[in-house]
Amino acid sequence: MVKKKSLPIFLRVFSYSILAFTFIFLANNVLTIWFEWPGLKQLFSHYGLFGFKKLSTPLNGAVLNLCFIQLLFYSLSFIVVLIYVFKSINQTLETDAKILTNITAYIVRSSFWAVLIVGIADFLISFLVVEKLAEPIFNEAIKINLVIPGFRITFIHFPLILLSFVIGYFTRSVGFIWLAVLVVGSEFLIVISRFIFQYEQAFQGDLVRFWYAALYLFASAYALMHEGHVRVDVLYTGFSERKKAWTNAIGSFVFGIPLCLIILFLGMGGKASIINGPVISFEITQQGSNGLYLLYLMAVYLAVFAVTMLIQFTSYFMSSSHKLLKN
Numbered sequence: 001m002v003k004k005k006s007l008p009i010f011l012r013v014f015s016y017s018i019l020a021f022t023f024i025f026l027a028n029n030v031l032t033i034w035f036e037w038p039g040l041k042q043l044f045s046h047y048g049l050f051g052f053k054k055l056s057t058p059l060n061g062a063v064l065n066l067c068f069i070q071l072l073f074y075s076l077s078f079i080v081v082l083i084y085v086f087k088s089i090n091q092t093l094e095t096d097a098k099i100l101t102n103i104t105a106y107i108v109r110s111s112f113w114a115v116l117i118v119g120i121a122d123f124l125i126s127f128l129v130v131e132k133l134a135e136p137i138f139n140e141a142i143k144i145n146l147v148i149p150g151f152r153i154t155f156i157h158f159p160l161i162l163l164s165f166v167i168g169y170f171t172r173s174v175g176f177i178w179l180a181v182l183v184v185g186s187e188f189l190i191v192i193s194r195f196i197f198q199y200e201q202a203f204q205g206d207l208v209r210f211w212y213a214a215l216y217l218f219a220s221a222y223a224l225m226h227e228g229h230v231r232v233d234v235l236y237t238g239f240s241e242r243k244k245a246w247t248n249a250i251g252s253f254v255f256g257i258p259l260c261l262i263i264l265f266l267g268m269g270g271k272a273s274i275i276n277g278p279v280i281s282f283e284i285t286q287q288g289s290n291g292l293y294l295l296y297l298m299a300v301y302l303a304v305f306a307v308t309m310l311i312q313f314t315s316y317f318m319s320s321s322h323k324l325l326k327n
Contacts, residue, residue: 004225007090007163007325008092008093008321008322008325009085009086010161011093011318011321012085012091012318013081013082013085014094015096015314015317015318016081016085017077017078017081017086018075018122018257018261018314019100019311019314020078020080020081020308020312021074021077021078022076022261022264022307023073024073024077025268026264026268026303027073027266028040028070028073029268029276030093031069031070033268033271033276033279034280037058037066037070038063038064038066038067038070039067039070040067040070040071042055042059042063042067042069043059043064043067046058046067054269074080076115082310093318093319093321093322093324093325094318094319096315096318097315097316097318097319097322098311098315100311100314100315100318101225101312101315103311104221104222104225104308104311104312104315105225106168106169107168107216107220107221107304107307107308107311108219108221108222108308109168109171109172109173110164110165110168110169111164111168111214111218111304111308112160112168112170112179112214112218113164113165113167113168114160114164114165115158115178115179115210115211115218115297116164116178116182116233117163118160118161118164118294118297119207119210119211119292119294120155121156121157121160122152122156122157122203122292122293122294123202123203123207123265123292125146125152125156126201126203126290126291126292126293127201127203128146128287129143129146129147130201130203130290134146149282149284149293150282151229152293153282153293153296156292157174157232157294157297179211179215180215182211183208183211183212183215185321186204186207186208186211187208190203190204190205190208191215194297196257201290202233202285202290202291203285203290203291203292205273206285206291206294207292208300209293209298210297211293212300213301214301216303217304217305218304218305218308219300220305220308220309221305221308221309221311221312223314224301224309224312224313224316241323242324244321245320245321245324246324248316248317248319248320248322249316249317249320249324250319252313252314252316252317253317256309256313256316257310257313257317259309259313260304260306260309260310260313261308261310263303263306264303264306264307266308267302267303267306268269268303274299274302275299275300275302275303276298277299278295278296278298279296279300280298282296282298282314283294283295283299
């Protein structure tokens with residue numbers, strides 16, 4: 001009986017700890033990349049731990065303190081997990097799974113609002129700049145700033161992204177259908193403008209790629225929530241509910257969760273990594289001011305994909321574990 005009661009608690013602590021440590025990893029990544037904190041790699045290198053080559057010049061006291069603070073965040077997150085689990089000791093794994101699914105849905109729908117609003121705004125700005133319509137509308141200083149990536153991204157993109165997460169909180173639709181329609185409509189307008197009006201600019205194609213990539217990556221977690229992914233198998237459909245639960249629990253734990261963690265750890269492994277690099281440099285399209293200033297966000301797509309899939313795989317693992325323990 002004790003074992004039967006303690007196993008769900010262990011699974012809850014384990015599952016929430018994965019997400020808590022991932023959140024702290026993301027927070028530490030921001031501190032390290034944007035605010036020049038040293039990071040845990042420097043701490044491990046300072047002592048020559050975990051295979052890291054020992055630093056030739058040891059870290060000074062202040063920097064070392066920041067390293068330990070970043071390490072402390074992980075311990076505090078684990079304590080928070082323990083407090084939450086034991087305060088909700090009677091909460092089932094199935095309820096936890098539903099909570100995580102709701103979090104995934106919120107992130108996904110907010111991200112869709114973000115790519116929709118930011119895409120339209122940047123499209124209009126690029127159109128005004130390319131067609132030299134910004135000059136009579138704005139003053140000279142604003143016109144110049146609009147072609148500077150740092151200004152446009154910091155003062156236009158970021159506020160719109162924050163607004164999108166507010167909108168996502170008060171709405172319950174994710175807009176997959178509308179975004180798909182917009183992708184088709186944008187491609188259709190390119191065809192019309194190119195072959196009828198002989199007009200084509202780089203920002204038109206950029207918008208299609210920007211929206212299509214979001215549609216593909218963000219919809220993955222949503223499809224997982226609703227069993228929408230295609231299962232290419234000859235065994236699973238014939239399984240009993242218990243065997244399906246075993247398959248989903250093992251698949252999530254062995255394949256799904258590690259894959260998402262690998263994407264995050266490799267993608268944010270340093271300033272030049274595949275996710276951090278474009279964001280730090282505010283990378284824009286190769287066409288410069290003729291295109292959209294959104295290439296850096298397409299790198300962020302990978303992080304959003306990995307985080308939402310990680311949360312949903314964890315939810316899958318918890319709900320499947322609940323079915324196994326219930327019988």
